[in-house]
Amino acid sequence: MALLLIMVSQNCNKIFEQVITDYHQFNDIDLVPQNPFQTGTLENLLYDKCWIDTAQWHMEDEIRNPSIEPGAAVQWKRRIDKSNQDRTDIVEVIDDYFYTKYQNIQPKESARFNTESPAGAIDRLSILQLKIYHMREQAERTDISEEQREKNTTKLDILLQQREDLSLAIDELLEDIEKGDKYMKVYRQMKMYNDPDLNPVLYKK
Incomplete structure (x- = not known):
């Protein structure tokens, strides 16, 4: 496996750990993150992505407070x-x-399609790092x-162990794509409930 590919999951895990540490220095959901990575780089995207996950993790804690006001x-x-x-x-x-x-x-010609995209797996890795922390x-x-x-x-x-297995799976998927053994597509999630043109409760108002 190419060294570059080996480093992808390692890089993800390193950045996710950094984000979680950075967040918990202040433990403030409203804090605006200071992304240390250059805009347009994968590292910049990974940092922002994990920050969203980390803040949301604590939002989910807040909403489960049994004493919360409606x-x-x-x-x-x-x-x-x-x-x-x-x-x-x-x-x-x-x-x-x-x-x-x-x-x-x-x-x-023998290339197969993978049911999960690289970013879909990386998304799960970010959440897994939060679970571990x-x-x-x-x-x-x-x-x-x-x-x-x-x-x-x-x-x-x-x-x-899940982190170890998922990290390996991400690297192997990227290696397979790079070698032409698998191919990827980018699908849009097409969330409907947030779209004022697609959610009937919103467009019927």
Whole structure:
């Protein structure tokens, strides 16, 4: 496998870890991220993508507060909806990056289509990094029983193995695309509920 391809998942994981660390220095959903990477680069997109995921993770915590006021719950739900749209949009931009990168690769006649795009897998890797960070917090708690800590540690071990497996799968997918053994397409999510022309509740107003 080419060194460049090996570095793709490593680069993703490194940036995602950096984002999560940067966010938790302030732990502020409203904080505007200071993306350290040059605009237009894959690294810049990965940083922004994981920041969206990290902020949304904490929005999801807030809306599950059993004492939340109904009005506040509606506000959080709308913020989560917008964040989901932002997340979808940037995943598509990341796929555009890879599609452009490999557009001159001629697929072999035997080339197969992969059900998941590179950015779709990278999206899952970003969320997985968040799960790892927060499960590690739970595994290191001192205010819970030893039994609960062991359960959390077991879950953390599984998440770490998932990260290893998913990282390998991403690199292998990109290698297959580069060698012409697989080809990719860029599909748009075509979310309907946020579109005032497609959501009947919105266009009938």
